Amino acid sequence: MSDFSDEWLALRASADSRARADALVRRLSIDQSAGIDVLDLGCGTGANLRHLAPLLAAAGAREQRWTCVDLDSALLNKLPERCAEWAAKNGLALFVKAGVFRIRAQRSANSTAGLRGDGTGWHCRVRPLQLDLATSADQLPLPKGGLVTASALLDLVSASWLDALLRRCQDARCQLLFALSYDGRCEITPSHPDDVKLIDLVNRHQRTNKGLGPALGPEAAYHTEARCRALRYRIDTATSDWEIGPDETALQQALIDGWHRAALELARTGMNHQQAGRIDAWRTDRARMINAKLARLRVGHKDLVAWLDR
Secondary structure (H helix, E strand, C coil): CCCCCHHHHHHHHHHHHHHCCHHHHHHCCCECCCEEEEEEECCCCCHHHHHHHHHHHHCCCCEEEEEEEECCHHHHHHHHHHHHHHHHHCCCEEEEECCEEEEECCCCCCCCCCEEEEECCEEEEEEEEECCCCCCHHHCCCCCCCEEEEECCHHHCEHHHHHHHHHHHHHCCCEEEEEEEEEEEEEEECCCCCHHHHHHHHHHHHCCECCCCEECHHHHHHHHHHHHHHCCCEEEEEECCEEECCCCHHHHHHHHHHHHHHHHHHHCCCCCHHHHHHHHHHHHHHHHHHHCCCCEEEEEEEEEEEECCC
16 A cells, blocks of 8 residues: 555554654664764654654653654644644643744744654654655755654555665764665455455555566565675664454454555456456455444565664
C-alpha cells in the first residue's frame, strides 16, 4: 500500500507505535553536550518525530534539531496540528510563528525559527521542508555526523535511489535509523484458501514503481542491510511486526481493501472473470470475518539502525 493520506497515517499510527523496535535507539551515538541533528525523510504529519524525539532524549539527546522532509504540502501543513495534539497529551505547549513551529514545556519569550518540543530536560526544534525525493534527493541537507531516519519508506524506493542515498550518508558519516520496512510476511487468522495467492499478488505489486523507480518492496530491509555492510556500517536489526487484533476493525478493513485493489490492479492484464471473481470473493469473506471481530492480522516489518566506527 502507498496511501499517504492524513486519514491513513492516523489510522495506522497506533499499530506503528506498538510495533517499532525502540531498543535500537540505544545503538546511536549521541553527544550529550551538542545534541543531535536529525533528517526525517517522508515525514508525513510527523509521526516519526513524535515517536523518536522522547526516545532520543532518553538516550541523551537533550538538544534535537529536526528537518522534516515531504513532498506533500497538505501533510506538512497538518504537522503543527498533529504535533499540537501530541504536545497537549504529553504536557507540552505548541507555538507557531511565521509558518514554522515550536513546542515548549513552558512558555518563554525567547523564540527561534523551527518547531521546538520541550519535555523534561530536553527540547527539539523542527524545520519542515517540502522537497521531491524523486527528483531532488541530491539536495537533501544531510546532517554531518547526525541521524538520517525514515519510517515506512524504504519499501517504496528503488535500489538505485537507496544506494545513492546510503553512499551520501556514508560520506557525511550519518547514522541511520529506518523503521517499519515491510518485508513481505503477512498472516491472517482464521486462514482463507486464497490468502497465499492474494499476498503473492500484493508483494508483486509492492515492487512496482511508487514514484521513486521500481520499488524494493519486501526486499527493502534486506537490501538496506547488505548495502550498509558493504559501506562498512555496523548494523543492528529487529522485527517490528504489526499485530492487529479483532477490535481494530477499521485498520483491518483498510488493509484488506488496499490488498484487494493491489491484487486486481496487478492481475488485471489477462485476468479472466473467474480470477477477478475469486479476488472479490476473498475480500467479501474477509470483510465478513472482520465485521464479526474474528480476524487477526500480522504484517511483517523490520527496523534497522546503522552507524560507522569513529
